[in-house]
Amino acid sequence: MPSTTVGQVIRCKAAIAWEAGKPLVIEEVEVAPPQAMEVRLKILFTSLCHTDVYFWEAKGQTPLFPRIFGHEAGGIVESVGKDVTELKPGDHVLPIFTGECKDCSHCKSKESNLCELLRINTDRGVMINDEQSRFSINGKPIYHFLGTSTFSEYTVVHVGCVAKINPNAPLDKVCVVSCGISTGLGATLNVAKPPKGSTVAIFGLGAVGLAAAEGARISGASRIIGVDLNSEKFNEAKKFGVTEFVNPKEHDKPVQEVIAKMTGGGVDRSVECSGNINSLISAFECVHDGWGVAVLVGIPHKDAVFKTNPLNVLSERTLKGTFFGNYKPRTDIPGVVEKYMKKELDLDKFITHEVPFSEINKAFDYMLKGEGLRCLIRMDG
Ligand code: NAD
Ligand code: ZN
Numbered sequence: 001m002p003s004t005t006v007g008q009v010i011r012c013k014a015a016i017a018w019e020a021g022k023p024l025v026i027e028e029v030e031v032a033p034p035q036a037m038e039v040r041l042k043i044l045f046t047s048l049c050h051t052d053v054y055f056w057e058a059k060g061q062t063p064l065f066p067r068i069f070g071h072e073a074g075g076i077v078e079s080v081g082k083d084v085t086e087l088k089p090g091d092h093v094l095p096i097f098t099g100e101c102k103d104c105s106h107c108k109s110k111e112s113n114l115c116e117l118l119r120i121n122t123d124r125g126v127m128i129n130d131e132q133s134r135f136s137i138n139g140k141p142i143y144h145f146l147g148t149s150t151f152s153e154y155t156v157v158h159v160g161c162v163a164k165i166n167p168n169a170p171l172d173k174v175c176v177v178s179c180g181i182s183t184g185l186g187a188t189l190n191v192a193k194p195p196k197g198s199t200v201a202i203f204g205l206g207a208v209g210l211a212a213a214e215g216a217r218i219s220g221a222s223r224i225i226g227v228d229l230n231s232e233k234f235n236e237a238k239k240f241g242v243t244e245f246v247n248p249k250e251h252d253k254p255v256q257e258v259i260a261k262m263t264g265g266g267v268d269r270s271v272e273c274s275g276n277i278n279s280l281i282s283a284f285e286c287v288h289d290g291w292g293v294a295v296l297v298g299i300p301h302k303d304a305v306f307k308t309n310p311l312n313v314l315s316e317r318t319l320k321g322t323f324f325g326n327y328k329p330r331t332d333i334p335g336v337v338e339k340y341m342k343k344e345l346d347l348d349k350f351i352t353h354e355v356p357f358s359e360i361n362k363a364f365d366y367m368l369k370g371e372g373l374r375c376l377i378r379m380d381g
Contacts, residue, residue, distance in 0.1 A: 006079045006089075007033050010040070014135065014152035015360045016142060018066045020058035023361045024151065029068075029142060031154040032134040034081035038127065038156050040134075041095060045175045046073035046150040047351070047374045048363040050206075051097075055122060055145065056364070064125045067143040068135055070150030071097040072179040072374075074171030077162075084159050086330075092167045094178040094337075096329035097146040099160035113328045118160045120146065120323075128158060151360060153379055163333035166341060173347045174337045176374050179324075181350055182336055183297060184208040184273060186325015188215025192269040192295045196220035201259055201267040202242065203283045204274025204298055205233040207350060207373045210240040212271040212297065217241035218344060225267065227255060227279070236373075239349050248282070256286040263288070270294045277304040284308060289315040296321040350374045356381025 010031045015024035034040045052069040055061065077091040087093070099118025106112040106119075117128070125143030126133050134156035135142040135149065149155045165174065184207070192215075194200050200216040202209045205228040216224045217240065226234060226242035234245040244262070248255040259282075260266050266288035272280045275298030284294040285308060296319065300306075313319070327333055339345040352372030355362045363375035 010154045012153035020063050030136050034156050035129045036082040037159050038081040040078045040156050041075040042078045043075040043150050045172045046070050046377045068149035069145045071146045071148040073150035074175035094163045095148040095157045096161050100328045100330045101160045165334050165337040169337045180207045181211040183325045184211025185215045186327045187271050187295050187297045187322045188212045190326040191322045194219045194269040197222045198268035199223040201225040201270040203227045203272045203279045205237045209273035213240040255282045259286040272296050274298045293318045
């Protein structure tokens with residue numbers, strides 16, 4: 001794009017969700033220039049995550065349509081708005097669905113990544129600055145999603161939701177770092193922190209769980225036990241270092257008892273990535289007394305209640321929870337990309353499918369059928 005686009009409305013292709021659950025339609029949209037503290041990005045690659053599908057189906061929440069979904073992506077800064085000093089046109093970036101303002105008490109805390117200003121907000125369909133959308137078709141506004149809306153050739157994002165990464169990193173690979181992979185990886189590396197040689201149990205072997213397994217492998221875990229109701233998940237999981245597999249349906253005892261028996265009293269660490277409440281209870285109760293730590297990642301049903309005998313806690317087990325793997329988007333995500341560049345982290349195996357932008361609905365089909373892990377969508381196709 002020539003620099004003449006700066007300050008101008010850009011007309012480009014975007015995949016519009018006009019109605020809940022209906023196939024997306026590629027349309028020409030107008031993308032307004034970025035305002036104060038905003039940047040406009042040219043998206044090169046995006047991928048589909050469960051959260052997009054969940055809000056597109058709009059079964060459990062107030063529907064907000066027409067909307068441009070998408071939040072896992074990689075792109076290049078096209079132009080920046082007023083007061084943006086950290087980014088410039090040409091920078092390679094990953095947009096992130098939750099932000100880091102660097103100014104609030106959470107951003108200033110070493111322990112939190114729950115920025116007060118830019119924390120994930122699934123209900124908001126407009127920019128914070130002026131409560132307006134930057135997308136329109138014939139003057140009619142189209143709503144944003146998660147502040148990212150990456151199913152568009154150009155999008156406008158708050159500067160606090162943009163991680164500037166190594167320009168040599170291949171965006172068609174590292175784009176998956178912007179959501180699910182970092183969530184699982186960080187849950188293990190930043191929160192569970194398994195010492196070398198530990199035994200780690202991973203509950204739920206979707207992309208998030210397998211990223212948690214990847215974290216366990218990187219940490220030097222000696223045994224990684226995968227737990228899933230679907231036995232077919234084990235074959236794929238072996239590629240991610242999962243060494244043993246338990247299907248709770250194949251046992252007449254609770255899975256925590258099965259794991260206690262396999263490990264001589266319990267695992268050192270567990271990471272729950274299914275969101276099922278019973279699985280969460282098992283993930284907590286299967287850690288060893290005295291030192292075991294369980295980390296909750298999966299998002300349970302809103303009415304779910306965690307029930308366990310308090311003696312399980314008294315006997316020195318710890319339960320922790322984490323959002324986005326405790327990574328601060330701007331400060332920490334460039335470092336995850338560096339792990340890939342140094343070949344410490346393998347991302348290629350997460351990308352199991354690829355489609356051109358014109359066939360984006362196929363990515364939805366794969367996810368709805370539970371096929372594969374991540375489907376890469378190439379914006380130039
Ligand atoms: P996924 O659907 O691909 O994988 C979930 C896996 O869990 C499936 O393989 C399924 O068979 C398995 N499963 C379901 N019930 C189970 C049970 N009772 N016991 C064992 N396994 C069971 O999902 P995903 O994309 O990998 O996401 C996993 C979870 O992480 C979701 O709940 C998602 O909402 C959550 N998530 C959390 C964050 C966060 O920041 N905390 C971010 C992204 C996603
Ligand atoms: Zn903040």
